[in-house]
Amino acid sequence: MMRKRTNGQRAFAVFNTLFMSLFAIICLYPMLHVICGSFSEPHLLASNDGLLLKPAGFSLEAYEAIFSNNVIVNGYANTLFVLIVGTSINMILTIVAAYVLSSKDVFWKFPIMMMIVITMYFQGGMIPDYLNIRRLGLYNSIWSVILPVAVNSFNLIIMRTGFESIPNSLLESADLDGANDFHKLLNIVVPLAKPTIAVIILYYGVAHWNSWFTASIYISDKGKMPLQVILREILILNSTDSMSRSDSSYNIGETIKYSTIVVSTLPILCIYPFLQKYFANGVMVGAVKG
Amino acid sequence: MEKSITLNKPLKPKLSKILKDDFRRNKVKYAMISVIVLYYILFYYVPMYGTIIAFQDFVPRKGIMGSNWVGFKHFINFFNDLSFWKVLKNTLTLSFLDLCICFPSAILFALFLNEIRCRTFKKTVQTITYLPHFISLVVICGMIKEFCGYNGLFNYIGSFFGAERVSMLQQPNMFKWIFIFSKIWQELGWSSIIYLAAFSGINEELYEAAEIDGAGRIRQTLVVTLPGILPTVVIMLVLRIGQILGIGHEKVLLLYNPATYEKADVIMSFVFRKGLEEFNWSYSTAVNMFNSIANFTFLILANTASKKLTESSLW
Numbered sequence: 287m288m289r290k291r292t293n294g295q296r297a298f299a300v301f302n303t304l305f306m307s308l309f310a311i312i313c314l315y316p317m318l319h320v321i322c323g324s325f326s327e328p329h330l331l332a333s334n335d336g337l338l339l340k341p342a343g344f345s346l347e348a349y350e351a352i353f354s355n356n357v358i359v360n361g362y363a364n365t366l367f368v369l370i371v372g373t374s375i376n377m378i379l380t381i382v383a384a385y386v387l388s389s390k391d392v393f394w395k396f397p398i399m400m401m402i403v404i405t406m407y408f409q410g411g412m413i414p415d416y417l418n419i420r421r422l423g424l425y426n427s428i429w430s431v432i433l434p435v436a437v438n439s440f441n442l443i444i445m446r447t448g449f450e451s452i453p454n455s456l457l458e459s460a461d462l463d464g465a466n467d468f469h470k471l472l473n474i475v476v477p478l479a480k481p482t483i484a485v486i487i488l489y490y491g492v493a494h495w496n497s498w499f500t501a502s503i504y505i506s507d508k509g510k511m512p513l514q515v516i517l518r519e520i521l522i523l524n525s526t527d528s529m530s531r532s533d534s535s536y537n538i539g540e541t542i543k544y545s546t547i548v549v550s551t552l553p554i555l556c557i558y559p560f561l562q563k564y565f566a567n568g569v570m571v572g573a574v575k576g
Numbered sequence: 577m578e579k580s581i582t583l584n585k586p587l588k589p590k591l592s593k594i595l596k597d598d599f600r601r602n603k604v605k606y607a608m609i610s611v612i613v614l615y616y617i618l619f620y621y622v623p624m625y626g627t628i629i630a631f632q633d634f635v636p637r638k639g640i641m642g643s644n645w646v647g648f649k650h651f652i653n654f655f656n657d658l659s660f661w662k663v664l665k666n667t668l669t670l671s672f673l674d675l676c677i678c679f680p681s682a683i684l685f686a687l688f689l690n691e692i693r694c695r696t697f698k699k700t701v702q703t704i705t706y707l708p709h710f711i712s713l714v715v716i717c718g719m720i721k722e723f724c725g726y727n728g729l730f731n732y733i734g735s736f737f738g739a740e741r742v743s744m745l746q747q748p749n750m751f752k753w754i755f756i757f758s759k760i761w762q763e764l765g766w767s768s769i770i771y772l773a774a775f776s777g778i779n780e781e782l783y784e785a786a787e788i789d790g791a792g793r794i795r796q797t798l799v800v801t802l803p804g805i806l807p808t809v810v811i812m813l814v815l816r817i818g819q820i821l822g823i824g825h826e827k828v829l830l831l832y833n834p835a836t837y838e839k840a841d842v843i844m845s846f847v848f849r850k851g852l853e854e855f856n857w858s859y860s861t862a863v864n865m866f867n868s869i870a871n872f873t874f875l876i877l878a879n880t881a882s883k884k885l886t887e888s889s890l891w
Contacts, residue, residue, distance in 0.1 A: 295793055302688055303697070309685075310704040313761065316719055317707075319729060336732045383612040386605045393598035398609060401616060407872055410623025411864035412844070413851040417636070418623045434619045437612060467604045496712040499826050503852055514714045521718025522830055543722060547715050554710050562703065 317551075323544035324348060331540055348541035352549060360509060361516035364428060368512055369494050372432040376490040379437050381483070384445035385471050390454060406439045419504055430504035431497060431512065438493070441486050448482030449475055484564050495554070513550055520546050630862040650862035660846070660863070664821075667842040671820045673756050678763070679816060683809060685764050686771035687797065705765025717830035720758050721745060745831065748839035755827065755840075770812065771805055778804035807888040814882050814890055818875030821867050843867050 319338050323331060327343030352358050387395055410418065415434070424430040452475060460470050476483065498514035505511055521543055589597075599606065625640075630650060632643040654660045692698040708716070723729040724744035731741045744750050782800045791799060825844030832840035841849075843863065851860030875890075883889040 292792075298691070298793075299693070302691055305688065306692065306697075306701045309764075310701050313705050313708055313765070316723065316729075316761075320719060320722075332727075337729070379612055379615065382608045386609040389605065391598075392602050392605055393595065394606070398613060401613070405616060405620040407875070408624060408868060409620065410626050411861060411868065412847055413857050413861045413864065414623035414626030414629065415619075416852065417626055417629075417857070418619070420636075422618070436615055436619075467608070492710065496714075498712075498714050499829070514712055517712070517714045517718065518830065521714065522721060540722075543718065547718060551711055551715055554712075555707075558707065558710060559703075562706075 320544050320547050324541060324548045326541060326544075328541045345541070348545035349549070351542055352545055357508070357516055358513070358546065358549065361511060361513035364510060365495065365513040367428060368431055369491060372435070372494045373487060373490045375432060375436050376438070376441075377483070377487060380442050380445050380486060380490075381471070381476065383437060383442055384449050385467075385475055387442075388446045388449035389457075402439050402442065416503060425504060426506050426510065428505070428510050428512075431494075431501045434500070435493070435497075438490065441489055445479070445482060445486055448479045452478050481564075488561060488564055517546060517550055627861055627865055629858050630865050632858055634858040634861075636857070646858075650859045651866065653859065654863055654866070659841075662838070663841045663843050663846040666839060667821055667823055670752055670755060670842060671823045673752055674759065674823065675816060675820075677756055678759055678767075679813070681760060682764060682767040683771055683805075686768035686775070687801065689768060689772065690775050690801075691793075702765065706769070707765075708762040709766035711762070713826060714830060716758065716762055717827065720754060720831065724754060745833065746835045748836045751832070751836045751840040755831065759827075770808060774805040774808040775801065806886060810882045810886050810888045811890065814875070814878045817878035818871055820874050821871050 315337075322338035322341045325341035325344055325346070326338070327341075327345040328347065330342035386392065387399055389395075409415075419425055419430050419434065424433065456474055456478075457470055460474055465473070496514065498512070498518055501512050501515045502518065505515070524539075629640060629643065631645060631647060632640070633646050633649075634640070634643045689698060689701065692701070725731070726741055726743045728744075730744060731739075735741055744754060778801065782804070783796055786796045786800050821843055823842055823844075825842055825848060828840055828842050828845045829848065832845070844867065847860050847864045847867070850856045850863065879889050879891070
């Protein structure tokens with residue numbers, strides 16, 4: 287529809303464009319700064335505290351230090367394990383639970399649903415959880431960051447809502463053909479709910495990737511820690527010493543931090559464009575819940 | 577008469593028969609869901625039972641059954657503890673700022689974004705502003721730490737405008753602003769998505785009708801757009817209020833340091849330190865329990881209020 291714009295509207299459009307561009311730059315610049323910092327020469331970076339639009343000098347020293355030290359590589363491996371195994375367990379359990387809880391004529395459906403919803407509002411809390419993990423013998427095991435979050439109630443409800451929208455007639459006709467529950471789940475429900483499933487995979491995956499707190503309290507062995515806990519030690523607790531060689535005449539800690547950020551964020555930046563088409567979809571799915 | 581009674585009988589089968597039939601019909605389904613039920617019992621209901629250590633002087637060696645019962649001792653202790661009131665105040669301050677700044681700015685941002693005519697520009701802005709949401713919290717806090725340092729980016733920009741250089745994360749009074757503005761930076765774009773989705777649900781004809789009635793853009797926004805997204809706003813607000821004391825302790829734990837404890841410590845970081853650093857198991861659990869009960873109460877209040885005022889509610 288073509289509308290004639292008044293002066294006020296034109297002024298607003300200009301202001302709006304400027305404002306949006308500015309905010310986009312603010313969102314983007316810190317990342318550019320970090321990338322430039324990571325390729326800088328350490329002593330040049332130390333003397334330059336201003337904006338970085340290109341690396342100060344050029345050096346790959348920090349990256350060499352990171353990859354020659356196996357702490358980060360090891361953390362990466364642990365995180366990949368948690369991502370792959372954890373998300374698979376998440377998806378299997380969530381899909382199965384959502385299938386049962388969305389099917390008709392199951393007598394205990396409502397009590398089980400209640401039991402799940404209650405946990406969204408009442409939880410044991412930090413200490414009882416911790417003691418429980420110790421009692422179950424999961425302490426200091428990589429499974430302590432996988433099993434306690436095996437099902438997320440919120441994601442389960444989203445998935446159930448998705449499954450409920452599948453026409454019941456499809457499942458009934460499958461019944462007539464003599465299909466059992468596994469057939470119905472794999473051949474009818476899962477293929478029809480693909481968009482919802484993609485979104486839930488995204489949610490679980492991001493949660494696993496970002497999680498650091500539980501790992502920091504449940505795991506004590508350095509070798510078992512996921513990437514985010516290692517990052518915390520380097521970025522927040524400032525322990526770059528293990529990586530800067532003692533023979534260097536200047537501290538390359540700063541550049542190491544920047545390159546650590548780049549190395550640990552790059553995979554996300556690479557898959558981000560491919561995930562984007564699911565975002566709006568995901569929020570719509572979440573909004574149905576309310 | 578008698579006949580009709582005997583005829584009616586099979587229509588109302590006994591409960592035991594319903595259960596038996598149900599079980600026979602849904603055997604496989606119950607087998608499937610039993611794993612999930614077991615999971616919820618092991619990782620949610622057992623810890624829930626574990627919260628009774630809030631009423632004990634819990635010693636791990638003695639276990640829950642063997643520890644001494646002390647009633648409400650720990651609750652009384654923390655209500656008399658000055659540091660508890662301090663963390664409560666900090667939590668409320670951060671939560672309140674979050675509610676007053678981050679929450680409305682997402683709606684405003686969505687409104688502005690919605691006014692952009694050029695599709696490519698809109699798409700680009702969206703892509704860029706959603707991106708920070710996907711960077712992990714640890715990395716975000718690492719960046720904040722770098723930029724807030726004495727020689728960091730923010731001090732450079734500040735000194736440009738004549739401000740004195742300070743190590744920002746060491747300043748108790750700056751903590752809340754660093755916390756809030758970094759949250760806006762990370763989440764503004766992402767949190768606007770839900771409102772953009774709500775916009776697309778508004779009937780176009782309403783805008784046309786408003787235009788025929790002579791309403792300008794601003795008027796259209798006020799009378800069509802805002803009422804259209806109100807249910808979404810209310811639900812988001814209710815959910816947010818239910819989290820009022822649960823403000824992200826993870827971010828606080830990553831950003832605070834002994835110099836800023838006084839202003840930065842929130843309830844959940846207090847629970848963490850008392851429990852897992854000082855090993856006051858019972859005291860810490862009592863504070864945590866108070867926190868969840870308070871949150872739930874706020875949620876109920878907010879939900880009831882919104883049901884009365886706007887007819888949209890969670891349940």
